[in-house]
Amino acid sequence: MNEIARPTLDDVARAAGVSTATVSRCLNAPERVITTTRERVMQAVEALGYTPDFGGRALASRRTNTVGAIIPTMENAIFARGVQSFQEVLSKAGKTLLVASSGYDPEHEREQIGVMISRGADGLLLIGSARPQANVDYLRRRGIPYLGAWNLGGPEGHFVGFNNRAAAFDLTRRVIARGHRRIAMIGGISYMNDRASDRIDGVRAATREAGLGEIRVIEAPYGFDDGAEAFGALMTAEPRPTAVMCGNDVLAVGAMRKAREMGLRVPGDVSITGFDDIDISAVVDPGLTTVRVPHRRMGEAAAEMLLKLIDKQPVDRQIEIPTAIVERGTLGPPPAG
Amino acid sequence: MNEIARPTLDDVARAAGVSTATVSRCLNAPERVITTTRERVMQAVEALGYTPDFGGRALASRRTNTVGAIIPTMENAIFARGVQSFQEVLSKAGKTLLVASSGYDPEHEREQIGVMISRGADGLLLIGSARPQANVDYLRRRGIPYLGAWNLGGPEGHFVGFNNRAAAFDLTRRVIARGHRRIAMIGGISYMNDRASDRIDGVRAATREAGLGEIRVIEAPYGFDDGAEAFGALMTAEPRPTAVMCGNDVLAVGAMRKAREMGLRVPGDVSITGFDDIDISAVVDPGLTTVRVPHRRMGEAAAEMLLKLIDKQPVDRQIEIPTAIVERGTLGPPPAG
DNA sequence: TTGTAGGCGTTATCAA
DNA sequence: TTGATAACGCCTACAA
Numbered sequence: 001m002n003e004i005a006r007p008t009l010d011d012v013a014r015a016a017g018v019s020t021a022t023v024s025r026c027l028n029a030p031e032r033v034i035t036t037t038r039e040r041v042m043q044a045v046e047a048l049g050y051t052p053d054f055g056g057r058a059l060a061s062r063r064t065n066t067v068g069a070i071i072p073t074m075e076n077a078i079f080a081r082g083v084q085s086f087q088e089v090l091s092k093a094g095k096t097l098l099v100a101s102s103g104y105d106p107e108h109e110r111e112q113i114g115v116m117i118s119r120g121a122d123g124l125l126l127i128g129s130a131r132p133q134a135n136v137d138y139l140r141r142r143g144i145p146y147l148g149a150w151n152l153g154g155p156e157g158h159f160v161g162f163n164n165r166a167a168a169f170d171l172t173r174r175v176i177a178r179g180h181r182r183i184a185m186i187g188g189i190s191y192m193n194d195r196a197s198d199r200i201d202g203v204r205a206a207t208r209e210a211g212l213g214e215i216r217v218i219e220a221p222y223g224f225d226d227g228a229e230a231f232g233a234l235m236t237a238e239p240r241p242t243a244v245m246c247g248n249d250v251l252a253v254g255a256m257r258k259a260r261e262m263g264l265r266v267p268g269d270v271s272i273t274g275f276d277d278i279d280i281s282a283v284v285d286p287g288l289t290t291v292r293v294p295h296r297r298m299g300e301a302a303a304e305m306l307l308k309l310i311d312k313q314p315v316d317r318q319i320e321i322p323t324a325i326v327e328r329g330t331l332g333p334p335p336a337g
Numbered sequence: 338m339n340e341i342a343r344p345t346l347d348d349v350a351r352a353a354g355v356s357t358a359t360v361s362r363c364l365n366a367p368e369r370v371i372t373t374t375r376e377r378v379m380q381a382v383e384a385l386g387y388t389p390d391f392g393g394r395a396l397a398s399r400r401t402n403t404v405g406a407i408i409p410t411m412e413n414a415i416f417a418r419g420v421q422s423f424q425e426v427l428s429k430a431g432k433t434l435l436v437a438s439s440g441y442d443p444e445h446e447r448e449q450i451g452v453m454i455s456r457g458a459d460g461l462l463l464i465g466s467a468r469p470q471a472n473v474d475y476l477r478r479r480g481i482p483y484l485g486a487w488n489l490g491g492p493e494g495h496f497v498g499f500n501n502r503a504a505a506f507d508l509t510r511r512v513i514a515r516g517h518r519r520i521a522m523i524g525g526i527s528y529m530n531d532r533a534s535d536r537i538d539g540v541r542a543a544t545r546e547a548g549l550g551e552i553r554v555i556e557a558p559y560g561f562d563d564g565a566e567a568f569g570a571l572m573t574a575e576p577r578p579t580a581v582m583c584g585n586d587v588l589a590v591g592a593m594r595k596a597r598e599m600g601l602r603v604p605g606d607v608s609i610t611g612f613d614d615i616d617i618s619a620v621v622d623p624g625l626t627t628v629r630v631p632h633r634r635m636g637e638a639a640a641e642m643l644l645k646l647i648d649k650q651p652v653d654r655q656i657e658i659p660t661a662i663v664e665r666g667t668l669g670p671p672p673a674g
Numbered sequence: 675t676t677g678t679a680g681g682c683g684t685t686a687t688c689a690a
Numbered sequence: 691t692t693g694a695t696a697a698c699g700c701c702t703a704c705a706a
Contacts, residue, residue, distance in 0.1 A: 055457060100434070119433060283620075
């Protein structure tokens with residue numbers, strides 16, 4: 001079987017006995033071509049297996065129908081899920097998704113922004129709002145539409161996301177209402193990560209409001225072991241917290257594992273809360289009390305907003321996706337005494 | 338702040354007082370330009386913030402430095418993980434990843450292949466080997482290098498993956514060695530999914546080899562609830578199986594949940610096994626006995642192979658990534674009687 | 675409704 | 691070592 005050279009518009013035009021302009025129109029504005037010729041053309045397209053060349057099209061139309069997403073890593077299930085639905089919506093709109101990862105490093109993000117620009121992305125999805133001004137300027141000077149997702153942002157820019165701070169605040173209030181006075185937190189690494197730092201801020205604000213004084217916060221990388229280790233450190237200090245709130249479910253599940261290893265009952269001896277409501281949280285025993293974050297809905301909303309931005313349609317500056325506390329079994333009253 | 342038109346090669350050339358050809362050479366073959374002029378050019382590039390236009394470059398060079406991946410869905414953690422490492426390796430090689438999803442539908446996969454071709458992907462990552470011949474032909478006629486991943490394949494084509502059948506076979510032998518004679522299986526949907534069907538085949542082959550006769554297999558979609566439901570059906574039939582082997586960990590964890598709901602102890606009343614070793618499997622109680630599948634390593638190996646294929650370097654036709662049985666707590670001897 | 679023709683930004687071939 | 695210049699494949703006024 002011989003390798004067949006890719007057919008061009010010219011080939012199709014010749015096969016259908018029309019000009020290249022007509023073929024182009026058949027593909028991009030079918031209503032501007034009379035039915036009979038259109039059918040003839042489409043037949044030729046089919047027969048030759050023609051697919052338009054992206055380079056040529058991009059060059060001539062100044063449009064790539066490509067959208068870029070720069071996320072920390074797909075290994076984090078919450079991003080994988082959001083990106084999946086983001087991509088599905090894009091795909092329906094005829095756009096293709098270009099994916100890059102920053103590994104939580106602003107410098108690397110900056111590089112990837114360059115890659116996306118150079119590939120002519122029509123729009124860009126970024127995560128959160130915490131980034132060097134240089135990265136933002138870079139984008140704005142190019143006038144390329146972009147969006148922060150997974151969180152709400154500052155006074156300018158477009159965002160589709162959750163109010164991480166408020167959700168953490170509400171959850172903390174609930175913990176306090178259960179009677180806890182000694183609360184500690186295992187947060188995600190907050191440097192250049194506004195989701196992590198907002199969650200920490202939310203917890204701090206609520207404990208302050210309740211007059212509990214400054215709570216202890218350990219920041220830990222995103223991993224079960226890291227959560228376990230931080231939990232160990234927290235629980236060997238005196239006075240021991242009666243509730244440990246975690247910046248995400250992975251840390252929380254790691255903490256639960258460590259609690260079991262230490263012979264601590266949850267929630268009998270210590271309450272634990274998470275954030276994200278990943279699959280695993282419904283499955284551990286007892287079930288993890290956490291904050292449900294609808295990543296799929298967010299991905300879809302982000303795609304729709306970015307599409308509008310690209311089309312220069314009017315959009316709200318921020319879209320807040322509501323979250324909800326999911327009470328399962330890891331939050332109880334503090335141990336007596 | 339005004340939006341700044343993207344500078345072109347021409348702009349840089351003018352700023353540096355050279356021809357566009359020289360600028361192009363500075364970027365693509367620096368050694369062919371004398372140092373002094375090169376420095377002058379690079380300065381202009383820097384000053385203008387020039388990034389080459391992808392469309393123009395693709396058109397002129399017939400190369401896109403783009404690689405496509407068409408996977409069922411990123412929501413499945415095993416793909417998300419593999420794609421992440423795939424992307425990282427690609428990125429280091431200066432290639433960008435285009436992502437599309439097939440939703441496990443061959444028809445949709447075919448469409449996405451078209452999209453990738455039309456975008457000039459230099460190479461393609463597909464999942465597994467089960468697909469209509471038409472999809473394969475489409476690719477081969479174009480002469481575009483592609484790769485099946487996550488499984489090994491038939492007599493032709495390139496593959497980087499696991500021997501799903503052999504791994505399932507080995508695990509089943511282990512189950513039988515524990516004394517189980519009544520084994521049932523909850524498999525993934527096998528239609529056009531060779532990973533799922535190979536795992537089922539492996540289990541069947543081992544039970545046959547042991548003279549256990551035809552075992553009951555229920556196929557279920559990829560979801561906790563689906564695993565739970567299938568498990569319920571299996572355990573209400575007579576005679577009840579003493580071991581339920583699952584085609585993936587998600588089904589297995591669903592089965593474990595259902596077992597608890599039914600008041601069945603695992604592994605006291607029934608043993609359960611999984612496949613994939615996702616995060617959750619180490620965290621459930623008891624820990625799930627399963628097959629560890631190194632997705633990251635596979636993603637990396639796939640990227641390296643595809644890169645070589647694109648460069649027309651010689652490669653092995655198949656690369657097998659080894660798997661390993663992970664014994665945790667869900668596999669025990671069958672209940673007495 | 676259809677065709678003609680110029681141009682999009684880059685690379686690559688040839689000369690100089 | 692550098693510079694002209696002709697592709698590359700497509701889109702889009704503009705003309706017919």
